[in-house]
Amino acid sequence: MAPGKSSGPGLTTAAPRANFWKPCAILLDGCRGPILGGKALGVQPQSEANSYLFMYNYTHAESSIGFSLEFPFGQASEEEGFGICHRVDYANHTTVPTDMRRIEVRFPREGFSRSVEPVISDALRSRFPGTKKHLSLVEVSLRDPTLTKVHGFGMPFKGPGHPFEELLNHQGGFIAGKHTLLEFLRQDRFWIIVAAPSGILESIWDARKLPPPFAYPYGNIHNWDEGRYAKMLEAEGHQFLPTWNYHDDNAHLTVMTQSQVQDFMWLDGAVGKIASQKSSAYFVEYAQGNTSKYFVVMALSKTFKNNFEHALCHLAKGAFKLDLYDNWEDEAASGQWDAEIVDPQGIDALNAHHLAEHEMVLLVRRPLRTQAAQGPEFEVITFQSRPAANLALNDKGYKRKVNAICLFQPGEQPTNPIGGSRDEVDFKMSLHRDLVRGTGFYDALLGNVPSGPSLEALGNLGRSLPVINLLGTDKDRIKALMQEALPQDRVRFQTYLSERPIGLGIIGAGVGSTTALAVGTIGMSATDRMSEGRNDETRVRYKHDVRGYKIEDEASAFLHLLRSPDDGDKAAPSSFLSGQSEWKIHLSAAYWLLVLLRSPNPKVRPLHRDESVALHEMRSRIEHDEQLHRLRAVASQGIDWVEYEQGLMVSKDRLDSLGDVVRIADIVCTTPSLKAHGITVNETACMSRPDLYCVWGNTLLPCLIAGDDKQLPPTVLYSHNRFGLHARISPLLWFKAMGWPIYRLGLSR
The missing domain is CATH 2.40.30 (Elongation Factor Tu (Ef-tu); domain 3)
Incomplete structure (x- = not known):
């Protein structure tokens, strides 16, 4: 990575040492075995995979030593609905498109030995006709191969006809007809041909010369505690360069919490001085x-x-x-x-x-x-x-975000405990932690693999990423939804939404992005309720769509509309301190409760016979509840507000029906409830990752986001915030940097 710049007075960034990076090829089963990678070395028959030996010397992140493999995507993968992937442009702290999927194998610095010798055999050298450079043979021996870290493992890949497609996506298939990918990664010995003189490799490619193990100086306790924060921040240091992945959960929690805490503590200190x-x-x-x-x-x-x-x-x-x-x-x-x-x-x-x-x-x-x-x-x-x-x-806002970040601590309780056994929920939570760390899914997918070094039975172990269909299976409904997409995009868009690894979809910038997000939102909405209890199996019912606001705002607005039915959006609560609420009547919980109470208010419509079954059932319960008799009367204008006030009234804090309206919704356009089935978020280029965590929870709900990376990044308040550069990495930029497939609209390509 290129050195960063100071982001405020008194802050400097520590310059990392030079990294080492050379083309290489991996010999399988010794010097005479098949070759993996080596495209730059002219491996015959022509290899499609690039491979590099590396040594990353960082002072702001975990340093590492190992090798990488790069596999090409299919040339038509984007046109076929897979999406386009990106890689990090370290010089400019942004992303650029890539046509390769990269996997990095990082050896444990204390757990391996290596020997280096020049390649002098003509027979061996003749296998690499694409280079005239000195070649060296590096032999790596591992004491415990389970300590090897693999970045990029399990990431989505598409290359129709490519020999590695099945291997990379499902851990099926074989390398050189013999090794599964897991067997290859878990072996305890590697033979690597490197395009570099043996003397240079002996001198430079040495784990003993890596910088000391890196850890942020903020411990491993991250819950909200202003007293602890104050002690942590007494000593200032340089600003940390941005990193595009985190080597463990504690690094991720540290960066995300401290990026928020340091802004808050600065504001808190400013108030005291003022x-x-x-x-x-x-x-x-x-x-x-x-x-x-x-x-x-x-x-x-x-x-x-x-x-x-x-x-x-x-x-x-x-x-x-x-x-x-x-x-x-x-x-x-x-x-x-x-x-x-x-x-x-x-x-x-x-x-x-x-x-x-x-x-x-x-x-x-x-x-x-x-x-x-x-x-x-x-x-x-x-x-x-x-x-x-x-x-x-x-x-409250900062504390809420810190609490949401801490939900990614291993062992935390699930925020949305739905969908399968606890083992399945735990698996989703593990996948979610891997996702927000940005390192691929090696830890989660291999969570059930034996820890010993033996390769026996590894071929059938390991899981693959679950693929979620965000559109459902109703063909007529899908066809109707796709009419909202541009004609040239319909097949591609349907494929993209129907085959989302872990249920994560990302829509890029362009004309029609908001419509595309809306189509995805409708597709993601729950469909089970539509068929529950209905006698006419051919009837198509409307989705129950709720624009959710704070429940206290809904209650205030509802009571206001009972007093002054014509006020509409003017019923939004306000105060001098907090200002006008963003509440709007259309499709709010208050709106739907007025519908159920048969209000003649011109701002709401009657309940249609083809509305959600759950809405009709809720109306029936309300109309048979004697305790709600007077509320029904004032809402339907059988009595006026003056008469209502003279008798028994339903208090603001007892308006339970407002919460029920939200709980039975098919689509809730707000922060999801504890029983949410998925979320959609727009403008994710200018929001912070902790803000997304507040909405998403920690159980990997299906998630469809959109954004334009030309928008201003998330705001950082404090110029001395040591994690200010991290805080400016939005969810959109983060997922692009890790190589997640992005859907590009036809007019923006």
Whole structure:
């Protein structure tokens, strides 16, 4: 990898030592046996596989020594619906298309010996006519071949007619008619012909000259603990270069949690420093006669602005608290008002105020008289800026992401314990951990293989990646869905969605990507419920589609619509601190509950006879529940809200039916419930990997994502974040870098 650059003052990146990389070929069964790889050496008959001896000397990741094999994809694999794969462009920290699937065999640094000698036999040299360079024979002996690590094992491969297709995809087939891939990888001796002088190999290709074993200096405990984080971050160091795979689960957990924690701790520290300073300010009338809101012009010192401008940009995007003091010397605030930063441009009330560059304008709200502790009668003199409310929201967001990351610790409980026995769930969780580490699936697929060095019976062991059909098997339904794709893409798109290894599909940028994602979403929706309990087996029913929001927002909006049926989207709850909710009535849980309650609200439609069976069953339960009699009456406008208030009402926290609406859904366009069957996520080029983990869980739910890597990457707040470069690697970029097949739309190819 190329050395990285400093991402902030005081940070440097440690330059790695030079790597070693030479063309080679692997001799099977000794010097006279068949040859694997060696395309660059002119192996006859012409080999299709490249192979290289390597030694990676890293100071920011695990160093390794071993060899790699590269197998070509079929020339028409993308046209046939497999997708296109990419590899890492280390110089530019991005990805480029590749036509090869790469497997790296990494020897244990303490567990092997090697001997090197020049190739002097004319008979042996004649087997490699494609090079005039010096050739050397390297013999590697392993004490325990099960300690060998294999990166790229089990990754999807397509090469119709290629002799290695079955070998790479299903661990079937044989190398040179004799060895399975697993037998080859688990052998305890390798003979390797290398295009390099023996003296150079003796001097350089030596495990004793690798950098010391690498580990991030943050231990192996990653759960949310601000006290522990503070101690960890006392000593600053250089910024870690980005890595495109993690050598073990602890490295993955460290990078993902610390990338979030270090941003949060910086914000937390900035708040403490901001809280130690006070500034003078004066009030400006918000509107004539309005005594509940004011503009405040606050004077910031040049030092304050230089030190905290970056932090304030993040802390003050929403509302915060403004602490008010009677005197400069006071330690306790006399009042605490809601406030937010506003742009003074275009505000008529400020036209007569010639604002200086160092001044900031706030919009503040006087507390209600019932909020006496916040100082509703306070007359401002000086104040301290302290965005505590916004920070509290950030705290919850960062903690949520750290908790989601920690779910990938081995031994954690499954987030979605559905689909088969616990052994199958554990297998999916193991595959998911391998996936987010980016090293292929060697650990998960060989989890049931004996640990001893014996090769006996290995030929029939090892598992393959499960292949998921995201479209189901209803041919008429699939045909209808494919009509939404471009004509030239239909066959290819159907194949791609029907043959997804581990259920993971990725749609690239281009015109129609949102439609393609929607088609995949409908295809992934549960179909079992459609046939449960219906008498007419030929009837096709509508999908029950719910746009999910926070359940407390749904409850507030539902009650608002009972009071004011015509408000529609205006029923979205809001507060001065958190702002307007993103809630919309269409297809929300509140929408569906109004449908079930026979509301004549023009914003909702009647329940169609061909709606989901589950919806009809839920309506029947509601209509036979005597405790919901008055709720049915006000929703159907048999009584008005005034009359409803005079009797027994259903409280906001007892609106269980809103949750039921979500639980019976075929498609939930939001963070999935604990019984979700799959997820779809758009714009994954600009979201963080921990954000995806929050939605996905740890049991490898079928997942279809889309994004455009030309979008801005995930935001990193703290320029001193040691994992800032890691944090900018989005889910889309991560999966592309590991070589996952990407579906490209016809117009973007």
